Amino acid sequence: MDNSQIAISAILVAVVALFIWGRPRYDVVAILALLATAIAGLVAAEEVFLGFGHPAVITVIAVLVISRGLHSAGVVDMIAGWLSPLIERPQVHLGALTLTCGFCSAFMNNVGALAILMPVALETASRQGRSPATLLMPLSFGAILGGLATMIGTPPNIIIAQYRANVFDQPFTMFDFAPVGGVIAILGVIYLVLFGWRLIPRHRRGQGNAEDIFQIRDYMAEVRLGADAPLVGRSIATLPELDDLDVLVTALIRGDERRPAPSRRTRLQADDILVLRADPTDLNSFIEVAELELVGDEELSPEHLRSDEIALIEAVITTGSSLIKQSARTANLRNRHGLNLLAIARQGQRIRSRLDRVVMQAGDVLLLQGNSGSMPETLSRLGCLPLMHRGLRLGQRRRILLGLGIFVGALTACGFGVLPAAVALTAAAVLMILLNFLNLREAYEAIDWPVIVLLGGMIPVGGALESTGTANLLADGLVDLAGFLPVWLILAFVLVLTMTLSDVMNNAATAVVMAPISVGIAQGLGSNPDGFLMAVAVGASCAFLTPIGHQCNTLVLGPGGYRFSDYWRVGLPLEVLITAVAVPLIMWIWM
Secondary structure (H helix, E strand, O other): OOHHHHHHHHHHHHHHHHHHHOOOOHHHHHHHHHHHHHHOOOOOHHHOOHHHHOHHHHHHHHHHHHHHHHHHHOHHHHHHHOOHHHOOOHHHHHHHHHHHHHHHHOOOOHHHHHHHHHHHHHHHHHHHOOOOHHHHHHHHHHHHHHHHHOOOOOHHHHHHHHHHHHHHOOOOOOOOOHHHHHHHHHHHHHHHHHOHHHHOOOOOOOOOOHHHHOOHHHHEEEEEEOOOOOOOOOEHHHOOHHHHOOEEEEEEEEOOEEEEOOOOOOEOOOOOEEEEEEOHHHHHHHHHHHOEEEEOOOOOOHHHHOOOOEEEEEEEEOOOOOOOOOOHHHHOHHHHHOEEEEEEEEOOEEOOOOHHHOOOOOOOEEEEEEEOOOHHHHHHHHOEEEOOOOOOOOOOHHHHHHHHHHHHHHHHHHHOOOOOHHHHHHHHHHHHHHOOOOOHHHHHHHOOHHHHHHHHHHHHHHHHHHHOOHHHHHHHHHHHHHOOOOHHHHHHHHHHHHHHHHHHOOHHHHHHHHHHHHHHHHHHHOOOHHHHHHHHHHHHHOOOOOOOOOHHHHHHHHHHOOOHHHHHHHHHHHHHHHHHHHHHHHHHHHO
């Protein structure tokens, strides 16, 4: 190995280690890797940031914007509405949801498809008295599986298609992935519906709405102001006692009038009843200092905390949320965002310690109170996904057909080679903006910027892996070690290795790293590189063993009340099935 090969190998080892460790976040790791590659002279100065204009990156951006446009048009909500008659029987219920999610994720961002159907799953599960835990993991896995079927279904497919164009001057087309990925998706959904859900522990408890896990009486208290209480005549904003204690005024009852989330300018009167969310120790301290009277809460219910203007909403923290590693106090939810944090659940269990000091994590479920009009925009800005049933926006038939027509037109242009995928899909995204399917703010919000930064940073690093000859060196070493083995077994090894990496690091980064190595292995064996690239595409998207391998898995972790081990219980047989099906299919179709 020469110095450049040693340098890029050291960088990649460090990158993989940081991805597995999870610190810093994967987009920061990608930028650090890019800078290290540039400083080491492995990438020319004028090419360092070309990854951000790479066709694969542009395609991912366009797909995310189109997904948001189709959502706004009501296309996916319309499909979800068709599920209502199919929820009576448990397996039909599960099959309808999983198939719908898989189909949608083949043509839009899989996280977006899951985000639409997860509230539907929670609502219908609650309506039927079923545990959401039996629905959400299969739904997440179905979203991941559906992305295997098309070029735009998942970022690894886009990366592999463009890598083939760079190396062999011809990309994989839109539906080249379907003969392998489509079959795997169908068989995977059948496995989930017939067997997979049975492997989820029976005692696992998820939640469907605030009344399930967030029992109001468990964390709320009512106190009355006596005529001589020192708080009488003061506004809520001028209560210094609240600054040091974990006590939050969530409602005010004055005679027959109920005010959820009262204004901080509201002046308190004698006989007012305050509904407080408080840590038990701090509640006692506050009652003592403020000379309040604790009253019974037999009638206390969620209706005390919401109204036409004030919403009470459950939301899950996504992997890109700005709330991760922050507490309610450091995030300043009340003053900066107008939200009252009432409760936090982690892995199906409500956290009972002081909420203002709890450091939030991806997958946590928050019970929030705030203005119903601004709540959707605020949650989107914070990177949180609402879980309550929001009602299906069916949209106008003409608008739905127009949105579908734009999207199908772009797919047709890609499929017949009229336009490159990046150009056709970007044109569709721009057309949706011009036709007001979404505005510019919504378009920018739809883009998963950490993933874009990850791709822009890792693509030049992957190029350095190839240009320095390190990819061929690693491939030759693997071929020498396994040269006596049949090609199908080496193909299976590449597939399993890619799956394993994808379970602990971002799937797009996995595809970037494994693509040049797989081509080197194929050339060393004298085999068709397309088969090995297809194995990488399948393996990079099949992250079923951990909740951190894919955003979809993280999203359902909290609402489903899952544990880390639940994923491999269901996912390991699925990965074995995928390997058993994918290898012969790839050998037959691509080798």
